[in-house]
Amino acid sequence: MAEVTTRPRVRFAPSPTGYLHVGGARTALFNWLFARRHHGVFILRIEDTDADRSSWDMVAGIVDGLRWLGLDWDEGPDIGGPHAPYFQSQRLDRYRAMADRLVREGHAYYCYCSAEALKERRDASQTTGIAWKYDRRCCELGADQIAELETTGAPRAIRFKVPEGTTYFDDLVHGRIEFDRANLEDFVILRSDRHPTYHLSVVVDDVEMQVTHIVRGDDHISNTPKQVLLYEALGIDLPHFAHVPLILGPDRKRLSKRHGATSVLEYKHLGYLPEAMVNFLALLGWSPGTDLEVFDTAELVEQFSLAGISGGNAVFNPEKLDWFNAQHIARLASGEIARRIEPELRAAGLWNDDVLGSGRSWLLRVIELLKPRARKLTDLVESGRPFFGHAVTYDPDAVATHLGDPGLASHLDALRDRFATMTEFAAPAIEATLRKVAEERGVKAAPLIHATRVAALGRAVSPSLFDVLELLGREKTVQRLGVAARIARGDAAGDRF
RNA sequence: GUCCCCAUCGUCCAGAGGCCCAGGACGCGGCCCUUUCAAGGCCGAAACACGGGUUCGAAUCCCGUUGGGGACGCCA
16 A cells, blocks of 8 residues: 555545644644645645534634644635635535435435434334444335335435445555444435535545545544445545544543643644644654654654554643743744744733844844743743843742842942943953952852842843843843842832832 | 454653664653753663463564543534
8 A cells, every 4th residue: 555646635624613623733734744745735625514604714713723833725715726615515516416326326325214213213222232223224115115205205314325245444554444334334424404424525525626645533433434335336446544543631531622722722822832833743643763853844744654653542741742842942043033922022011112123132132041941932921021121020939038138238239339330241241240249248159149130130040140131231230239239128128029 | 332443661652573671752850060940961760551372582473351542423
């Protein structure tokens, strides 16, 4: 089973639920990576046969999610394509025509059993303990019985007539999978309201859209034999199937809302980079076969192969996602980071239009300094606050441990005076000055450094203090040192917290 | 219940009969660096579910058990 023939055509076919969840995102990603890797076509198709919910609004969440991840499609509802429309709800006539043809050719038949009657029989079989399967009642109807039912105008659905025997298909991730058709019932392909069921619509669309590889979730394995039967009845060669394992929550249950964030867009708002999300998702169930793990999207495209997909389900590991995010932030150019956090900085009232001009390089240097310790973009906004804002918010614990000693006040005053008068306010000189002041006053440098950090930023952790002060600038440093001295004395405590 | 899929460290993966007393990564512990916190470097604890085969040899092949997951709709 050759994985790739010529130019593969794959599709991502979500139901319009309003948002793209993590599992769907990974399925879409695998399809996209495969298409891009082999210069094929990635199709976006909306499976909304069930509903009147076929508006573009309903798919907006999914589309936004895909766009955020950078997964672009070559054919789809918004851009059209040679097989438009890409909303199943707009293709109903095709499914009906196909269902009618299957009846005509003897592969399907009308079923007049009502939903209620079916339920009754199903429930009855439950008590006997025998697994329920449609009893084929309508398949065995005589011509006169059918004629009679037709005259009463009874609603009729169309069922596919499952032949005896065995059905198999060669799955690209699982190998050959066989099903005894005795376990398959005559499934409905067209409801009594003439709307298709999933089995019919996927097959019809995949055939018409010339999909060559069906890459979808594991949960579809048991649907596949029914679809294989449909392909065979239609006399059409099977596409390749690749069923990818599901993503599970920490409790090993299928990932769902109760596991927290499941919409990819939520991750955007939590400060994750799309390239990190893509990287993480790609390696959840797939491996390039090497020890490397951090890849940008282009590298992923280059290495992707369906053969590298593993067969078992994967548990979503948020800590590892965080790590990937940190790795990608560290690799991102500061200018790009600035561009991405601008909205957040603006929203937090921390954006100074200055940074578009003369302050630009200063902004980039601040980001450069903060970058290595950020796991999320939101960390950058948070840790950047004392740099961008004017007011300092003092962490009470930091103040208590590092500015709690009133004896510190005079040292801070001395340091402030020296900072105010030293010539070049740059990191090496700042460090030399501080150490000198400490030495002159007979105190260790460490406590003074810690106190100065709290003075400058209001918190006990930060990048190297001397770099921090240089970027903060002499003016703010001196001013904040003054405030800190008053806090140490106990004067200013009341209005600063 | 029936059918199907899966089974290597807590988690994600590598391993396609000897290279494996099992390798990488996250997380965890320790050390180094150091003004704090990260980053980085080094070290460490941590797994082939179980039982039978096959074979000179099995994490790798076969069977069974157990465990986990999925599907059993006129949902997709």
